[in-house]
Amino acid sequence: MRIDRSTLSRAVPAAILLLLLAVLVTGCETDTPQNTFAADGEVARDQRDLFYLAMWPAIFIMLFVELGLVVILLRFRRRRADEVPAQIHGNTRLELAWTIAPALLLLVLAVPMMSLLFKLGDDPGEDAFVVNVTGIRFVWKFDYPDVKGPDGQPLSSAPGDPLVFPAARKIRFNVTSLDVIHSFWIPRLGGKLDAVPQRDNRFWLKADEPGTWSGQCAEFCGLDHANMKLVAEALSEEDFDAWVEEKLAGIKTSSDAAGAISAPAR
């Protein structure tokens, strides 16, 4: 089986183009529910832009290396069995150049990386709405310490109930777990945070506008890890207040409210 010049020179660029096309198609599939490119919040958008910042140079270098390899293989194929090329042992200047240049490029990338890292790490402040997130095999449970019920206890929801929060406002999540490690993730709103037992991990997310998103546990947590999903709903300020009213009214009228908000038996 001989691979001649024309097959190689046609097949490889075609394959690479196909792959790039795949990237573009993926980026355009904005209607898929967990697409990290289809950012609907400040955090996810910043993270996506940072990803692009690293992705485009990476694709450029990839093309350079892959095409470079093909060109080298074609151009320097052995044509005569006794052909022996000049024995070049190296070139210090060239090698220093391709050590220092990538180092500089990478350090330049480190600047936006650090600034976003510290921005996301900052405390969102007093204005942020707080939600306590608890991972329990294999459901999520959300409590709302900013909303006090008639008994002075924070508003709570049953495990598996949707996460509800106001849109266009920073939400601070306090994430923990009752059993094994889980990871709390709503891809279209932003990157994830692990739920570790006996640890209070914190981060913030923000939804630009009211909407509904899906998320799921991202850390392997056992048998039904694949089905540990959640629904997140951002409501406008008025709708959210109405939702709170309704919830509080429900607690007042329900006689077994305590049962509904306690941890599950599982």
Added chain:
Amino acid sequence: MATAIGRRRPSLAEALRSAREVAATGHGIWSWLATVDHKRIGILYGFSAFFFFILGGIEALLIRIQLITPESEFLNPDQYNRIFTMHGTTMVFLVVMPLSSAFFNLLVPLMIGARDVAFPRLNAFSYWTFLVGGIFLNASFFTGGNIFQGELGAPDAGWFGYSTLTSTKFSPGHGVDFWVFGLQILGVASLAGGFNFIVTILNMRAPGMSLFRMPLFVWMTLVTSFLIVFAMPVIAVALFELMFDRLFDANFFNPDAGGNPLLWQHMFWLFGHPEVYILILPAMGIVSEILPTFARKPLFGYPFVVFSGLAIGFMSWGVWVHHMYTTGLGTVANAAFGVSTIMIGVPTGVKIFNWMATLWGGSIRLSTALLFAVGFVGMFTIGGLSGITHSMVPSDYQQQDTYYVVAHFHYVLFGGAIFGLFGGAYYWFPKFTGRLMNEGLGQINFWTLLIGFNLTFFPMHMSGLLGMPRRIYTYSEGQGWDLWNMMATIGAFVIACSVSVFIVNLILSLTRGEKSGDDPWDARTLEWSLPSPVPHYNFKEIPQVHALDDFWHRKYTEDEAGRPIPVVAGGSGQDEEHEEHDGHDIHMPSPSYFPLIASLGFPFIATGLIYHTALVPVGAALLLVGLYGWAMEPATEESA
């Protein structure tokens, strides 16, 4: 001595001695069980690891069949979790590490001009311990009930074994116990090998072979061995703590009793990231041998490639938190490890550019081995670049634990390590068999593997960025993941076909491959100065080394313009080869059964700790008998 046995009941010492003599004939199964010859141990390592490669590959196919469509019911979640755990564990500990060990064993003594490794029996012990560890780990499949009804007993907490999922509360049954002890046994094997190769490389080089005249593969073996020696104790401690948690109700990782589940992650990844380089550096060494040979040009910037390998080795200790960005360690910790992860890309990039420059201006023979080596460079580059995107910490918050990560490390470990190892197999096969592997089948093998590999793993970038988490046994429609998963599954079967072609090629070439001669590739390093297959004593006379790529310089000299011209046969440097010498007066280490006996002790001890302590003394006795006999028998014996 043989006549004495016929007359009276032989003493134990005599029986042992005659058993050793049987083994020393070099024929039959006993000679393999007792072998201390580095070449035979290398072959044993290679075949055993290849067997586990098939096993891990079948597990991969089961995973891919399950994921080919949404809501598939081919496997139940319990089976799926056990199979993906065993796939990861197998591929890391039972395939890539021992395949690399196979090449260390086969090549290092030949490349440095030695007759064997420093500790031949320790070497045998390392192999047998690896084998019993691998079998022990896989035996766990049978502990879950009736395996024929799909009741699997293997570990189910992932190859990373995160606490608290590995506690007896959340992982009842014995799967995780088998995992703990299996890895512990394999760690012993790795440590024995690691020490052996450090001492071999530092002490047994032929006269004239300074460190900077060593072939690059030997350098990478040295770095890898140091990484093994420093990394395995870290996971050994972590595994001991987990063992105490599980068997004796300790609370190292139990958060309810003040333990810390993140402690496990720190120790696991402090081992785990150097481990990544333990897996990839040997393949880098192989590629650095193949490219110069087939380009007929020295490795471009040898010192740069050596030092970048050393730099990777050192830096690999300072990047482990990039596996833990989302565990909530804090902004400053993430920033520090983000930058260190960025910087480890630099020495890696240096290597890639140096390999390209090695090929540039060469006279490249497009053989299968060369194609695999170039495939390594191409695929590893993609894995390295997606690694750079991981160092963008906040953006990695999105990709952590998604299929994007699965794509990344398969580009490094399959597109990288496995391609390199395949290339090495094609390259050095003639040295140990005297036959060439079939080139036509080799080309089919390479191109189908390249296509199948990219078809399997490139789409995983997409499904990951579309929000598909890892380790899920099922997914629902409408996520945009269906096409990518379908492609990946088809690709996995293309890979399976390609590996089948390799197996056919291996069998055909072993039995009726074309005779290769001693130096079929016009190669550069010392092993090619030896006959193929290599005689058991390797070198009749220990060579005197004058330069890097010494063997090349024996074949070629340079004219005034610096162009290489072949040395006339019988010219300088060739005289010593013609001396009459049949090698019979060379004393090689005697074969020994004791390394095998000693390593058989481990699975008994482990099984005893899991099921019934009565087995522990049995295993301990085997281990002690093995070590005692090993210590007391003569290492080399005068022939009777």
